[in-house]
Amino acid sequence: MSDAMHIVLDETAMAAAxxxxxxxxxxxxxxxxxxxxxxxxxxxxxVEADQARPGTAEHLAALPGMTVLHLDLPAVLAVARQNAWAAAHCQYAAQPTPDRPDGAIVATTAPERWIGEPVRVLDLTP
Known part of the structure; x- marks a missing residue:
């Protein structure tokens, strides 16, 4: 297991920030x-975070330490199979990769939405 901490922000965590x-x-x-x-x-x-709170995308993308994950072909294929694109892209991003062999944790303020999904969750509910 790696010592690195990899965290994917879902749209609720982005809006909460x-x-x-x-x-x-x-x-x-x-x-x-x-x-x-x-x-x-x-x-x-x-995109969903910015729709809920305009300006969120530009603000978060400008932060040092934040990596925006674009839609490459494997991500597009994973997202296209789902109805909720934001959740699908977060779930895809949290899966293990060569750079993240242990996968990533999904940070959220709506942990109930991730029940039954194959991801680890970090509850940011205050």
Whole structure:
């Protein structure tokens, strides 16, 4: 198991960061300030977060330590099979890869939506 911490923000976590959620803010700070902490913003979730709270996408994409995950062909194929594109892109992004052999944790303020899904969840509910 790797010592690195890989965290995918879902659209609820992204919106919460813009609303002053302390836990989301701490994650953002750690990804910027500490070695081995990585935050990911899947593009589909970034779009939904920005629709819910305009300006969120531009703000988060500009943060050091935040990596926007674009839709490559494998991501498109995974997302296309689902109705909720933001959740599908987050779930896809959390799966193990060569760069993230242990996968990533999905940070959310709606942990109930992830029940039964094959992801680890970090509840950012205050």
């Amino acid at each position: 813009g609303h002053g959620n302390v836990l989301a803010s701490r994650l953002i700070h750690r990804a910027h300030a500490e070695t081995g902490w990585y935050l990911y913003a899947p593009a589909c979730a970034l």
